[in-house]
Amino acid sequence: MTRSAGEQPAQTSAVTRQPPTRQLHVITWGCQMNVYDSGRMADVLAPLGYAPTPVPEGADMVILNTCHIRDRAAEKVFSELGRLRLLKQAREAAGGRMILAVAGCVAQAEGAEILARAPYVDIVLGPQTYHRLPEMVARASRAAGAVIETDFPAEDKFDHLPDAAAPQGLTAFLTIQEGCDKFCSFCVVPYTRGAEASRPAAAVLAEARRLVAQGAREITLLGQNVNAWHGAGPDGQPATLGRLVRWLAEIPGLSRIRYTTSHPRDMDDELIAAHAEVPALMPFLHLPVQSGSDRMLAAMNRRHTADAYREIIGQLRAARPDIALSSDFIVGHPGETEADFEATMQLIRDIGFAQAFSFKYSPRPGTPAAGAPNQVPEAEKDRRLQALQALLREQQAAFNAACAGLTIPVLFTGPGRHPGQIAGRSPWLQPVHVTGPAELIGTEVQVTIASAHTNSLSGTLNQERACA
Ligand code: 5AD
Ligand code: SF4
Numbered sequence: 001m002t003r004s005a006g007e008q009p010a011q012t013s014a015v016t017r018q019p020p021t022r023q024l025h026v027i028t029w030g031c032q033m034n035v036y037d038s039g040r041m042a043d044v045l046a047p048l049g050y051a052p053t054p055v056p057e058g059a060d061m062v063i064l065n066t067c068h069i070r071d072r073a074a075e076k077v078f079s080e081l082g083r084l085r086l087l088k089q090a091r092e093a094a095g096g097r098m099i100l101a102v103a104g105c106v107a108q109a110e111g112a113e114i115l116a117r118a119p120y121v122d123i124v125l126g127p128q129t130y131h132r133l134p135e136m137v138a139r140a141s142r143a144a145g146a147v148i149e150t151d152f153p154a155e156d157k158f159d160h161l162p163d164a165a166a167p168q169g170l171t172a173f174l175t176i177q178e179g180c181d182k183f184c185s186f187c188v189v190p191y192t193r194g195a196e197a198s199r200p201a202a203a204v205l206a207e208a209r210r211l212v213a214q215g216a217r218e219i220t221l222l223g224q225n226v227n228a229w230h231g232a233g234p235d236g237q238p239a240t241l242g243r244l245v246r247w248l249a250e251i252p253g254l255s256r257i258r259y260t261t262s263h264p265r266d267m268d269d270e271l272i273a274a275h276a277e278v279p280a281l282m283p284f285l286h287l288p289v290q291s292g293s294d295r296m297l298a299a300m301n302r303r304h305t306a307d308a309y310r311e312i313i314g315q316l317r318a319a320r321p322d323i324a325l326s327s328d329f330i331v332g333h334p335g336e337t338e339a340d341f342e343a344t345m346q347l348i349r350d351i352g353f354a355q356a357f358s359f360k361y362s363p364r365p366g367t368p369a370a371g372a373p374n375q376v377p378e379a380e381k382d383r384r385l386q387a388l389q390a391l392l393r394e395q396q397a398a399f400n401a402a403c404a405g406l407t408i409p410v411l412f413t414g415p416g417r418h419p420g421q422i423a424g425r426s427p428w429l430q431p432v433h434v435t436g437p438a439e440l441i442g443t444e445v446q447v448t449i450a451s452a453h454t455n456s457l458s459g460t461l462n463q464e465r466a467c468a
Helices: 032-048 073-093 104-117 127-142 201-213 241-249 269-277 294-299 306-319 338-351 378-401
Strands: 009-012 022-029 050-052 061-066 099-103 123-125 147-149 171-175 218-222 230-232 238-240 256-260 284-286 324-331 355-360 407-415 421-425 431-435 444-452 457-461
Touching: 022 032, 022 073, 032 050, 032 061, 032 127, 032 171, 032 218, 061 073, 061 104, 073 099, 073 104, 099 104, 099 127, 104 123, 104 127, 104 147, 123 127, 127 147, 171 201, 201 218, 201 230, 201 241, 218 241, 238 241, 241 256, 241 269, 269 306, 294 338, 306 338, 324 338, 324 378, 338 378, 355 378, 378 444, 431 444
Parallel strands: 022 050, 022 061, 061 099, 099 123, 123 147, 171 218, 218 256, 284 324, 324 355, 431 457
Antiparallel strands: 009 022, 230 238, 407 421, 407 444, 421 431, 444 457
């Protein structure tokens, strides 16, 4: 899965395709796949006349696209629902209607609970049923009582979703794989997103071409276990992600390819070779390891050792020496001792990460670790998280500082913070700010980095000429 903030509403999104007659407001929490899904829900509702609105006030429909990955997710949904309930009541008192839908992984995991606690919710839908949204809206409009769709339907939702209509801009997301069969001890994803499934190569390539035609220069392939992607190639032969990346790299105009989130077990030779041989595949990889202790990795059911992870990183660095690494870490998984934690710190020191996400273990109902007897006290989790994050912050600062003086390609994506500035991103996903003309937005230009800040870089244009 992608890094799941699960903390704050990530963004508001909605899309239109024809003259709007109704307003749709979408609130998205969590991972990039949820952001992508919100766009697709808006796509599927566009033919019904739903158009974007940035605020819930006045909306005919509000969708909460939720995340269940860590703590308090459901509570955040309920508090947001409480706020929306007032808007819905006010609208209905004025003779109008507001359809309230809860989508995403909280809906999948706690659909019945949502309807029990918030009976004013009209629709509860799990991530595999978005293509049925128009039908659910029709049913909700007709019926008294809520519509709930949280089964895993036999048909493939991607076969039933319309082509992505919303131009996603210069940097676009494309879901190629969904679900997970790995069943890590702590994780809800196999239960909320269902079994691992890959989209066919032809569908992926067609969507990628469409995104590029709409202006995308960079595509991030998404999947909970994206490097488990597999499918048949044009030659009918089975293919894995390394081959798919090569096919995508042939699309004219697509200059940058990324993929997230990966599992170490699925980093096969072909994918590592693609890092060596496909220039468009960016030298940045988010490869969650969770822990550096073999004992914990076994308890987590990760099915690899810390040394196996080190080995993969060694191969990736041999293939692409400038590759930068990112990871996810969990501290305080049941049974984690001080020695286990120290093994994680050692792995971080050994590898050196350009960035990372780290979390306190949070018991998710229904997962094996949630019922384990040897839970780690909260205060201990806090202490470990702080120590781990201090180390990771140091490494991130060192990585950014090492960029000063380098000349690197930057894909400019928009205006900068100050007049006369433009902003883009480095191959390693750092935001980069320079003084430069707006015409460069949409192009990749060489920039000499002058200084590094906590989360961004600034520099000067090497030459005011697009290099791609
Ligand atoms: N507790 C804490 N962190 C979790 N993650 C997933 N499930 C849990 C949990 N129960 C983290 C993992 C994963 C990232 C997306 O979220 O590190 O890689
Ligand atoms: Fe969750 Fe593990 Fe699957 Fe990642 S690989 S989605 S952490 S079960």
